[in-house]
Amino acid sequence: MARVIVDVSLKPEIxxxxxxxVQGALGRLGxxxxxxxxxxxxxxxxxxxxxxxxxxEELAGNLLSNPVIENYSITIEQA
Amino acid sequence: xxxxxxxxxxxxxxHPQPYRDLGVKDxxxxxxxxxxxxxxxxxxxxxxxxMWSEHCSYKSSKVHLAQFGDKKPQTDAMxxxxxxxxxxVDIGNxxxxxxxxxxxxxPSYVEPYQGAATGVGGIVxxxxxxxxxxxxxxxxxxxxxxxxxxxxxxxxxxIAGVGGYGNCLGLPNIGGEVVFDPTYLGNPLVNAxxxxxxxxxxxxxxxxxxxxxxxxxxxxRTGGDGIGGVSVLASETFDAxxxxxxxxxxxxxxxxxKLLIECTLEVLHAGLVEGIQDLxxxxxxxxxxxxxxxxxxxxxxxxxxxPLRDATLSPEEILxxxxxxxxxxxxxxxxxxxxxxxxxxxxxxxxxxxxxxxTGRLVIEWHGETIVDVPPRTVAHDGPVYQRPYHRPAWQDxxxxxxxxxxxxxxxxxxxxxxxxxxxxxxxxxxxSKSWVTDQYDRYVQGNTVMAQPEDxxxxxxDEESGLGVAVATDCNARVAxxxxxxxxxxxxxxxxxxxxxxxxxxxxVTNCLNFGSPEDPEVMxxxxxxxxxxxxxxxELGTPVTGxxxxxxxxxxxxxxxxxxxxxxxxxxxxxxxRTPMAWAEDGDLIYVLGxxxxxxxxxxxxxEVHGHLGGLPRPVDLAKERVLGEIxxxxxxxxxxxxxxxxxxxxxxxSLVEMALRSNVGxxxxxxRDMDPFVFMYSESATRAIVVVPRDEESRFTAMCGARGFTAxxxxxxxxxxxxxxxxxxxxxxxxxxxxxxxLQLDNVHGETIRWSVDELxxxxxxxxxxxxxx
Numbered sequence: 001m002a003r004v005i006v007d008v009s010l011k012p013e014i015x016x017x018x019x020x021x022v023q024g025a026l027g028r029l030g031x032x033x034x035x036x037x038x039x040x041x042x043x044x045x046x047x048x049x050x051x052x053x054x055x056x057e058e059l060a061g062n063l064l065s066n067p068v069i070e071n072y073s074i075t076i077e078q079a
Numbered sequence: 080x081x082x083x084x085x086x087x088x089x090x091x092x093x094h095p096q097p098y099r100d101l102g103v104k105d106x107x108x109x110x111x112x113x114x115x116x117x118x119x120x121x122x123x124x125x126x127x128x129x130m131w132s133e134h135c136s137y138k139s140s141k142v143h144l145a146q147f148g149d150k151k152p153q154t155d156a157m158x159x160x161x162x163x164x165x166x167x168v169d170i171g172n173x174x175x176x177x178x179x180x181x182x183x184x185x186p187s188y189v190e191p192y193q194g195a196a197t198g199v200g201g202i203v204x205x206x207x208x209x210x211x212x213x214x215x216x217x218x219x220x221x222x223x224x225x226x227x228x229x230x231x232x233x234x235x236x237x238i239a240g241v242g243g244y245g246n247c248l249g250l251p252n253i254g255g256e257v258v259f260d261p262t263y264l265g266n267p268l269v270n271a272x273x274x275x276x277x278x279x280x281x282x283x284x285x286x287x288x289x290x291x292x293x294x295x296x297x298x299x300r301t302g303g304d305g306i307g308g309v310s311v312l313a314s315e316t317f318d319a320x321x322x323x324x325x326x327x328x329x330x331x332x333x334x335x336x337k338l339l340i341e342c343t344l345e346v347l348h349a350g351l352v353e354g355i356q357d358l359x360x361x362x363x364x365x366x367x368x369x370x371x372x373x374x375x376x377x378x379x380x381x382x383x384x385x386p387l388r389d390a391t392l393s394p395e396e397i398l399x400x401x402x403x404x405x406x407x408x409x410x411x412x413x414x415x416x417x418x419x420x421x422x423x424x425x426x427x428x429x430x431x432x433x434x435x436x437x438t439g440r441l442v443i444e445w446h447g448e449t450i451v452d453v454p455p456r457t458v459a460h461d462g463p464v465y466q467r468p469y470h471r472p473a474w475q476d477x478x479x480x481x482x483x484x485x486x487x488x489x490x491x492x493x494x495x496x497x498x499x500x501x502x503x504x505x506x507x508x509x510x511x512s513k514s515w516v517t518d519q520y521d522r523y524v525q526g527n528t529v530m531a532q533p534e535d536x537x538x539x540x541x542d543e544e545s546g547l548g549v550a551v552a553t554d555c556n557a558r559v560a561x562x563x564x565x566x567x568x569x570x571x572x573x574x575x576x577x578x579x580x581x582x583x584x585x586x587x588x589v590t591n592c593l594n595f596g597s598p599e600d601p602e603v604m605x606x607x608x609x610x611x612x613x614x615x616x617x618x619x620e621l622g623t624p625v626t627g628x629x630x631x632x633x634x635x636x637x638x639x640x641x642x643x644x645x646x647x648x649x650x651x652x653x654x655x656x657x658x659r660t661p662m663a664w665a666e667d668g669d670l671i672y673v674l675g676x677x678x679x680x681x682x683x684x685x686x687x688x689e690v691h692g693h694l695g696g697l698p699r700p701v702d703l704a705k706e707r708v709l710g711e712i713x714x715x716x717x718x719x720x721x722x723x724x725x726x727x728x729x730x731x732x733x734x735x736s737l738v739e740m741a742l743r744s745n746v747g748x749x750x751x752x753x754r755d756m757d758p759f760v761f762m763y764s765e766s767a768t769r770a771i772v773v774v775p776r777d778e779e780s781r782f783t784a785m786c787g788a789r790g791f792t793a794x795x796x797x798x799x800x801x802x803x804x805x806x807x808x809x810x811x812x813x814x815x816x817x818x819x820x821x822x823x824x825l826q827l828d829n830v831h832g833e834t835i836r837w838s839v840d841e842l843x844x845x846x847x848x849x850x851x852x853x854x855x856x
Contacts (some may be wrong), residue, residue, distance in 0.1 A: 010330075012303075012389070013302055013303030013304055013331075013389060013390065014304055014330050015299070015302055015330040015331075015332060015403070016842075017305060017330070017332035017334065017335070018701075021334075022333070035172075041474065048508040066190070068189055068193075068328055069190060069193065069328060069330060
């Protein structure tokens with residue numbers, strides 16, 4: 001068993017309107033000193049047996065993320 | 080990091096510069112050196128490269144586009160002509176309207192959602208920088224075959240992007256087109272049109288005059304998105320090996336744009352602004368050089384004051400960034416405080432980045448060092464102009480000789496074949512219902528939409544008291560343009576003109592989006608030159624001036640160019656939108672007339688494309704003098720209450736128009752093939768300059784007298800009938816038992832001595848199923 005975690009976030013140069021909106025709200029709700037917020041999404045994938053890293057990279061780069069505007073990172077936790 | 084300032088450029092004249100990587104040709108680079116009398120700094124090179132790109136400088140198209148001005152028809156309606164952000168047209172009652180189309184083809188192929196979304200955002204900013212409030216958008220779209228895998232990647236993203244951005248802005252999307260053709264597979268066309276309205280006094284221009292006036296950048300912060308996008312994305316062809324090149328694309332924020340619209344209109348109406356310009360392609364480079372070039376002629380800018388999203392950006396990148404939702408205003412010093420207060424109110428960041436000078440130079444500083452010192456005209460307006468070679472393609476004659484005659488393409492012979500054909504054509508991707516697309520757009524937000532897809536034109540009310548409104552239609556049969564670019568452009572113009580007139584609006588002005596392959600290919604260049612000549616001649620003949628537009632070149636994959644696609648948008652005015660003519664017929668007993676002459680015209684037709692995959696022949700040239708008469712009849716008939724409905728006849732011929740009218744109203748009709756006419760030709764020929772009108776019986780004599788007086792053919796071909804004898808069909812279908820409401824039928828008589836019938840329900844099922852069957856799969 002392995003647990004694969006794929007984190008997907010917008011590339012740093014890409015505008016993140018949702019992050020901006022959250023940043024504004026954090027300030028309004030009393031959290032001082034917030035200079036930037038970037039948001040993303042996380043996939044948690046449970047896999048039986050061994051992990052095909054190459055296949056995983058391919059799918060993370062083409063299916064789970066939009067390679068034009070997003071980066072991804074993969075973390076594998078062996079059970 | 081050392082900055083390449085002017086002193087450094089003077090001191091190191093032989094420093095090699097990567098101009099070729101920026102798309103600057105050897106002779107262009109030499110010209111920059113000649114203008115400056117030294118080598119450009121890296122920042123200057125960035126500015127020249129982006130402003131002299133095809134996309135910004137129109138260097139290949141300029142010599143041809145001049146015809147739109149040279150052949151301009153005499154009209155009092157034009158308040159602002161070509162060359163500004165968008166042309167402005169007088170529609171009466173002190174109201175003016177501005178409208179324009181732009182392309183966002185390449186970005187939408189790379190990243191469909193954001194590409195299409197920022198296409199909408201860009202054209203909306205163009206409209207508001209004229210001082211107008213954007214009131215509606217439209218999107219003419221073209222994709223590869225519906226069932227191609229890449230279409231399923233691109234199309235849903237584009238539609239979601241158009242809808243997402245426009246819906247968030249609260250702008251109704253009132254029409255456009257969705258067309259499929261294999262040549263668009265690696266190169267979809269995403270064109271965006273916006274219409275804005277204003278009072279005459281509110282018209283504003285992009286110029287920086289008044290020495291001492293401040294240059295204020297407002298809107299979103301500048302980030303690293305789309306750097307060089309304008310030159311790289313818009314001017315280079317996609318290689319066949321596809322996704323390897325992934326330039327950073329722009330991401331839009333429609334909520335920011337909404338604030339920008341309100342903020343901009345408030346500062347304009349408060350009279351605080353001398354000149355204004357949106358930041359689109361080429362960003363700050365474009366805005367500062369164009370404003371300076373159009374105005375007093377000098378400007379000093381402190382680039383380090385530009386608020387950044389990413390502090391590591393270099394000055395070259397800041398100059399080229401295409402970050403969205405930014406504007407630049409020229410504000411007299413005494414108004415700066417009030418301007419800033421309004422921006423604060425709307426939560427819009429505004430920064431004083433410069434001042435108007437009388438030096439005749441655009442000087443840009445970066446932390447105390449001068450990095451740009453150029454004559455602004457040389458950047459903005461005096462770019463290179465190319466007389467690209469062009470010639471008629473060798474294959475053009477063979478293409479035109481391959482006419483779709485009855486011998487060349489087998490035609491349906493029997494009533495039963497024609498019955499089948501109607502169901503097939505109704506479901507053909509190019510003729511099928513586009514509600515899968517348009518249902519994702521908000522068509523009625525703001526409450527002023529009077530007509531939207533699938534009507535012939537989109538119509539919005541401008542003045543609530545009088546009901547004054549405008550109608551806009553965009554059209555282009557690119558297959559006809561391929562067969563004959565000159566006549567194809569006139570065809571597109573005629574169709575858009577007719578679509579406006581058919582809804583009861585008087586056509587006033589034209590915008591265009593000319594989508595073509597590579598201008599470096601002489602055969603493509605010929606198509607372009609012919610199309611521009613045809614459109615300019617056509618506008619002169621119809622009396623509708625071109626108010627502006629956009630050219631998109633390099634639409635090709637490898638060596639294969641798209642069909643030449645000169646999309647034409649026509650805007651018309653209607654005194655009272657309550658008097659519009661809808662496309663749905665309603666009243667039993669109303670008479671169905673075909674206006675215009677039907678001949679054996681199948682070159683470039685939807686039938687030849689759909690059934691035979693054939694493109695060939697020489698389309699009969701459209702007679703624009705006749706088109707104008709048809710327009711007069713449609714307008715006069717509408718004004719005098721002679722029509723209960725009307726619909727343009729174009730793609731898919733009379734039959735497709737009748738089917739659409741029956742579906743729109745859910746009421747049947749009895750149609751007969753005129754004597755001496757071949758049923759198939761009657762049904763599917765695509766002769767131009769025709770429309771269907773629905774005339775109440777008591778208006779018939781007045782109507783026929785009007786057509787007779789103008790020498791225009793009007794032939795009665797049917798009658799609206801919701802009570803057609805349903806027995807025949809009831810007996811043959813299983814669900815005849817639940818019949819409280821009579822089934823609505825479309826009946827066609829005199830088909831080789833037989834009668835054919837379709838239920839409106841089966842036509843609707845065929846019409847609706849095509850797009851969902853592929854796109855929801």
